[in-house]
Amino acid sequence: MSAVPSAPTDPARYRFWVAEEVRFADLDVQGHVNNNAFGVFFEHGRVEFLRHLDGFGPDKPWLIALARSVIDYRAELHYPASIRIGMGVLRLGNTSLTLGGAVFKGDACISTQEAVCVLLDAGTRRPTPVPDSLRAALSSHSLV
Amino acid sequence: MSAVPSAPTDPARYRFWVAEEVRFADLDVQGHVNNNAFGVFFEHGRVEFLRHLDGFGPDKPWLIALARSVIDYRAELHYPASIRIGMGVLRLGNTSLTLGGAVFKGDACISTQEAVCVLLDAGTRRPTPVPDSLRAALSSHSLV
Amino acid sequence: MSAVPSAPTDPARYRFWVAEEVRFADLDVQGHVNNNAFGVFFEHGRVEFLRHLDGFGPDKPWLIALARSVIDYRAELHYPASIRIGMGVLRLGNTSLTLGGAVFKGDACISTQEAVCVLLDAGTRRPTPVPDSLRAALSSHSLV
Amino acid sequence: MSAVPSAPTDPARYRFWVAEEVRFADLDVQGHVNNNAFGVFFEHGRVEFLRHLDGFGPDKPWLIALARSVIDYRAELHYPASIRIGMGVLRLGNTSLTLGGAVFKGDACISTQEAVCVLLDAGTRRPTPVPDSLRAALSSHSLV
Numbered sequence: 001m002s003a004v005p006s007a008p009t010d011p012a013r014y015r016f017w018v019a020e021e022v023r024f025a026d027l028d029v030q031g032h033v034n035n036n037a038f039g040v041f042f043e044h045g046r047v048e049f050l051r052h053l054d055g056f057g058p059d060k061p062w063l064i065a066l067a068r069s070v071i072d073y074r075a076e077l078h079y080p081a082s083i084r085i086g087m088g089v090l091r092l093g094n095t096s097l098t099l100g101g102a103v104f105k106g107d108a109c110i111s112t113q114e115a116v117c118v119l120l121d122a123g124t125r126r127p128t129p130v131p132d133s134l135r136a137a138l139s140s141h142s143l144v
Numbered sequence: 145m146s147a148v149p150s151a152p153t154d155p156a157r158y159r160f161w162v163a164e165e166v167r168f169a170d171l172d173v174q175g176h177v178n179n180n181a182f183g184v185f186f187e188h189g190r191v192e193f194l195r196h197l198d199g200f201g202p203d204k205p206w207l208i209a210l211a212r213s214v215i216d217y218r219a220e221l222h223y224p225a226s227i228r229i230g231m232g233v234l235r236l237g238n239t240s241l242t243l244g245g246a247v248f249k250g251d252a253c254i255s256t257q258e259a260v261c262v263l264l265d266a267g268t269r270r271p272t273p274v275p276d277s278l279r280a281a282l283s284s285h286s287l288v
Numbered sequence: 289m290s291a292v293p294s295a296p297t298d299p300a301r302y303r304f305w306v307a308e309e310v311r312f313a314d315l316d317v318q319g320h321v322n323n324n325a326f327g328v329f330f331e332h333g334r335v336e337f338l339r340h341l342d343g344f345g346p347d348k349p350w351l352i353a354l355a356r357s358v359i360d361y362r363a364e365l366h367y368p369a370s371i372r373i374g375m376g377v378l379r380l381g382n383t384s385l386t387l388g389g390a391v392f393k394g395d396a397c398i399s400t401q402e403a404v405c406v407l408l409d410a411g412t413r414r415p416t417p418v419p420d421s422l423r424a425a426l427s428s429h430s431l432v
Numbered sequence: 433m434s435a436v437p438s439a440p441t442d443p444a445r446y447r448f449w450v451a452e453e454v455r456f457a458d459l460d461v462q463g464h465v466n467n468n469a470f471g472v473f474f475e476h477g478r479v480e481f482l483r484h485l486d487g488f489g490p491d492k493p494w495l496i497a498l499a500r501s502v503i504d505y506r507a508e509l510h511y512p513a514s515i516r517i518g519m520g521v522l523r524l525g526n527t528s529l530t531l532g533g534a535v536f537k538g539d540a541c542i543s544t545q546e547a548v549c550v551l552l553d554a555g556t557r558r559p560t561p562v563p564d565s566l567r568a569a570l571s572s573h574s575l576v
Binding site: 028 | 322
């Protein structure tokens with residue numbers, strides 16, 4: 001993992017965005033947004049980003065599986081809050097791709113994620129190369 | 145419960161609204177929004193509604209506890225979807241209040257909830273009368 | 289709903305049980321188990337009960353959809369806690385069935401649910417009669 | 433992070449265990465246990481481990497905040513399943529501690545987590561040294 005760059009904390013670096021409202025159910029007993037809610041935010045950002053690039057859905061001959069998630073918790077988040085999730089690409093391999101994401105409240109970066117994903121053939125569930133069309137779409141959202 | 149009116153399925157009946165995006169995590173293995181996600185939507189609507197009426201928060205000398213939840217599932221909801229939750233009041237008792245809520249996609253009613261709540265004194269955790277100011281605010285959102 | 293009997297609060301009435309550990313994530317900002325966690329407990333009890341009766345699964349030509357959920361919150365539940373969920377049958381219709389469930393900590397009833405379900409043909413997604421074999425299995429778990 | 437050892441995938445390395453049942457709600461639309469459910473499992477293991485060491489709770493003058501979570505997804509997990517979560521210590525700093533955890537089904541390692549935590553003074557919310565008693569308790573569960 002040493003070669004994986006960190007997801008940027010500067011909102012100017014992201015070109016794809018998803019807006020979210022924090023829900024009351026995202027809070028935990030400590031009164032702030034629970035660490036697992038960020039996993040849910042990043043998953044939503046990841047799915048929306050890949051759908052936007054025509055890379056995700058039941059009609060695709062591939063699946064995109066999460067192999068590793070690295071989340072840094074940089075600030076507390078409270079209720080209520082409107083947040084936005086920036087998404088982009090940190091690294092493109094042959095059968096893998098690493099997405100970077102960040103949750104912002106205003107311009108304050110609350111949390112970042114590096115998500116190492118693997119493309120699997122929908123039939124065999126074995127790793128399969130990232131198709132050229134998806135590769136081109138992902139490249140236009142490089143964060144590095 | 146026989147006397148509790150049903151939450152309306154007509155969006156014209158609601159005066160308080162919360163907007164939400166369905167998250168990927170709201171889906172279940174059957175490919176639609178899980179029944180428990182609606183509980184989360186209604187909880188969010190309930191908290192926002194009561195906060196709007198200055199009836200909910202850590203500074204209040206009362207708590208509002210959910211005693212009974214009746215949810216009707218009227219249609220399937222899929223991903224992605226923007227929804228809105230309408231909230232209002234079905235019944236006002238001495239120490240209890242019954243809220244009505246409905247989840248809409250466009251004007252289609254997906255689900256309704258009747259939520260029987262009880263006011264508890266924040267110190268003793270015993271039932272306590274709905275204060276006059278909150279009673280007045282709630283009355284202006286009657287659904288019946 | 290007036291004819292639907294309530295789910296019993298007496299553990300002696302249930303013959304099917306599921307054991308669960310409350311998770312830290314089941315808590316909410318008020319420090320007790322959140323109301324939506326009970327929906328998750330009852331869903332788990334419902335699925336396990338129907339699987340036990342050979343009535344649920346991807347190999348079945350029917351789906352069982354939740355049409356109405358009535359949950360009564362009878363006591364607070366805190367962390368940590370071992371709970372058990374009792375499940376049985378409150379009513380059997382032609383294409384519908386109403387399950388009753390209760391969450392217990394020891395012998396104390398924390399919450400009950402009446403769950404009105406509808407059998408749907410897996411192909412057409414239209415209501416379909418409860419098959420005789422499932423009907424017989426359900427009848428042996430009647431709560432009334 | 434380069435210096436943080438990985439959480440072991442060998443169950444023989446763990447001395448503290450928590451048992452869990454996968455819930456139907458842990459599944460996602462792809463039919464397996466969702467990646468965020470593992471965050472919930474590890475949180476539960478972490479809380480139980482720290483409670484066992486008398487290091488976590490409302491009576492403590494410190495909080496333990498999660499600063500970084502690294503989760504590796506090593507195999508798919510399906511429903512139903514009984515799992516167990518092994519927990520131990522990867523690194524002890526002055527004001528920080530890194531816990532290692534792993535989810536097993538039987539002896540098969542499904543997922544591992546490295547959780548970098550920081551001790552905060554419950555009053556000031558500033559980093560505070562790990563107390564000697566907790567340090568000693570943690571040391572007896574070293575994974576490295």
